[in-house]
Amino acid sequence: MKYKVLITFNLFKEYVNKVKEFAEVELWDKETPPDKNWIIEHARDKDGLLVSLTNKIDKEIIDSSPNLKVISTLSVGYDHIDINYAKNRGIRIGYTPEVLTETTADLIFGIMMAVARRIVEGDRIVRNGEWKIPWTPDFLLGYDIHGKTMGIIGMGRIGRALVRRAKGFNMRVIYYSRTRKEDVDAEYVDLDTLLSQSDFVVLTVDLNPSTYHLINEERLRKMKRTAFLINGSRGKVVDEKALVKALEEKWIAGAALDVFEEEPISKDHPLLKFNNIVLTPHIGSATYDTRYKMAEIAVENLRRGLEGKPMIYEV
Ligand code: DGY
Numbered sequence: 001m002k003y004k005v006l007i008t009f010n011l012f013k014e015y016v017n018k019v020k021e022f023a024e025v026e027l028w029d030k031e032t033p034p035d036k037n038w039i040i041e042h043a044r045d046k047d048g049l050l051v052s053l054t055n056k057i058d059k060e061i062i063d064s065s066p067n068l069k070v071i072s073t074l075s076v077g078y079d080h081i082d083i084n085y086a087k088n089r090g091i092r093i094g095y096t097p098e099v100l101t102e103t104t105a106d107l108i109f110g111i112m113m114a115v116a117r118r119i120v121e122g123d124r125i126v127r128n129g130e131w132k133i134p135w136t137p138d139f140l141l142g143y144d145i146h147g148k149t150m151g152i153i154g155m156g157r158i159g160r161a162l163v164r165r166a167k168g169f170n171m172r173v174i175y176y177s178r179t180r181k182e183d184v185d186a187e188y189v190d191l192d193t194l195l196s197q198s199d200f201v202v203l204t205v206d207l208n209p210s211t212y213h214l215i216n217e218e219r220l221r222k223m224k225r226t227a228f229l230i231n232g233s234r235g236k237v238v239d240e241k242a243l244v245k246a247l248e249e250k251w252i253a254g255a256a257l258d259v260f261e262e263e264p265i266s267k268d269h270p271l272l273k274f275n276n277i278v279l280t281p282h283i284g285s286a287t288y289d290t291r292y293k294m295a296e297i298a299v300e301n302l303r304r305g306l307e308g309k310p311m312i313y314e315v
Pocket residue numbers: 053074075076077078100233284285286
C-alpha cells in the first residue's frame with residue numbers, strides 16, 4: 001500500500017522522488033512557506049508530513065489530520081512542532097541531528113571571528129570606496145580570538161564541536177548547561193560566572209519555555225563591555241529589544257547572529273543600524289553536503305516511521 005504524504009516546503013527534487021517511491025505525494029513547491037490553512041486543507045487525508053522549521057505544526061493542524069502517524073522535520077530543532085500534543089496522539093517525530101553539528105559549529109565560529117575581527121565591516125568599507133589610506137596603526141582594530149575565553153551556553157553536540165574548535169585556537173572554554181558533563185574538555189560554571197568572564201558568549205541551547213529570552217537585559221548587563229554575544233541556536237533565546245539597548249548603550253562590544261526572533265528580519269529592524277554586529281540569514285547548516293544529508297535522513301525517518309520501523313533519529 002502507498003502511504004499519503006504531504007511535503008510542506010520546497011524539498012530538493014531528487015528527495016521528493018525518493019518519497020514518491022513509497023508514498024503518494026502532495027507538495028508545496030514555492031520558496032515562501034504555505035499558510036496554515038493550506039496545510040490544514042492538504043494534511044486532512046495524510047499519513048505523514050515532511051516539514052521544515054518554517055512550518056508551524058500546531059494542535060489545529062494535528063487535529064485536522066486524523067490518519068497522521070509521522071511528522072518528519074528537516075531540522076535538528078523541533079520547536080516548530082507541538083511535540084507533546086503529537087506524541088500524545090501517538091504520532092512519531094523524526095528529526096536530523098548529528099549530520100549538521102560540525103557545519104553549524106563552523107558557521108558559529110566563523111561569525112564569531114567575523115564580528116571580533118571586523119571582517120564584514122572591512123568588506124563593506126572596501127566595496128564602498130571608503131578605504132582611503134593604505135595602512136594606519138589604528139584602522140579597524142578588533143579583538144583577538146586566540147587566548148580569549150569562550151563561554152558556551154548549552155553543551156550538546158554543537159557545544160562540543162565548538163569546544164574542539166576553540167581549543168584549536170588556544171582559547172579557554174567555560175560552559176553552562178542544565179547538567180554538568182563529565183566528558184567535556186571545558187570548565188563548568190554557573191550562568192552568572194559565564195556571563196561575567198566570557199569574551200564570547202555563545203548560545204547553542206534549544207528553544208523551549210526555559211530558554212525563551214534567556215539572554216535578557218539583566219544578563220546582557222552582566223557581560224563584559226569588551227564581550228560579544230554569538231547566537232546560532234534560535235532567535236527567541238535572545239530578547240532582541242534588550243540587545244538593541246545593550247548595543248546602543250555599549251554594555252557589550254558587539255554581536256553575531258544567525259537567527260532572529262522573526263525570520264526574515266525586517267529591513268527596518270533596529271539591529272541593522274549597528275556596525276559592530278554581523279547578521280547572517282539562518283545558514284548554520286547551509287552547505288551542499290549537510291543539507292543533502294539532512295534531506296536523506298528526513299526522508300528515511302519518514303519512510304521508517306510509516307513502516308513502523310525504528311527511525312534514524314526520533315524525538
Ligand atoms: C535546524 O536544523 O534546526 C537549524 O536551525 C537549521 O538547519
